[in-house]
Amino acid sequence: MPNQSTNLDWQPALLVKVTREPFTGTHCSLHVSRAHLALHPDGVVFSAWELPLVERIYPRIRLVGWKPMRDVPFKLPVRFHRQGDPRVSAIIPNGTWVLPYNHNRFMTFQQVQMAQQQLLETLDTNPDDPQLDWRLLHWITTPIYKK
Numbered sequence: 001m002p003n004q005s006t007n008l009d010w011q012p013a014l015l016v017k018v019t020r021e022p023f024t025g026t027h028c029s030l031h032v033s034r035a036h037l038a039l040h041p042d043g044v045v046f047s048a049w050e051l052p053l054v055e056r057i058y059p060r061i062r063l064v065g066w067k068p069m070r071d072v073p074f075k076l077p078v079r080f081h082r083q084g085d086p087r088v089s090a091i092i093p094n095g096t097w098v099l100p101y102n103h104n105r106f107m108t109f110q111q112v113q114m115a116q117q118q119l120l121e122t123l124d125t126n127p128d129d130p131q132l133d134w135r136l137l138h139w140i141t142t143p144i145y146k147k
Contacts, residue, residue, distance in 0.1 A: 008038035010047065010056065012101035013076060016109060017093055030116055032109040034101055039074050043067040046091050065090025076100045 017031040036047040036056065044066040047056045068074040071083050077099045082090050092098065099105070119139070122132050 008040060008045070008056070010036045010038045010053065011076065012049075013037045014097075014099040014101050014106050014109070015092065016097040016099060017095065029120070030109070030113045032106065032113050034106055037064070037074075037098070039068065044074055062091060064092055066092065 013035055015031075015033045015035060018027050019029045019031065020026060021028050034049045036049065036051070038045050038047070038056075038061075040063070042063060044064045045061045046064045047061045051060060065082060065084065065088065066072075066074070066080065067084070072078050072081055077097065080092050080096045080098050081094050084090075119132075119135065122129055122135075126132070
């Protein structure tokens with residue numbers, strides 16, 4: 001990989017993962033991040049969001065564990081699903097949505113993630129907080145999306 005990490009076509013990506021409880025499958029949390037991804041002859045490579053283009057070289061870039069010929073095509077948007085050896089980990093977890101980066105969408109998803117984390121943290125540390133009842137009631141009674 002060291003000789004082939006230059007001149008890659010880097011794509012800014014938004015990574016969105018909704019985690020589920022084991023056994024029940026209940027949706028329980030949202031994880032949002034951003035990264036730069038590129039198709040390399042050895043597979044898809046990952047670069048931290050803040051890393052400048054000139055520094056996106058080995059060893060600062062990492063193989064994700066995503067091989068388009070084996071897993072899913074490297075064409076965004078895509079829901080990542082790895083078909084390889086389950087004993088080998090991947091940087092991107094199975095079921096993660098890999099979307100073309102959109103700053104407004106990232107900011108919105110990040111705000112949802114932070115609000116959810118604050119509610120869950122308050123539920124975990126101080127479930128008797130008087131403000132919590134109001135916040136939860138407001139959260140569940142405000143229509144946010146209609147099918």
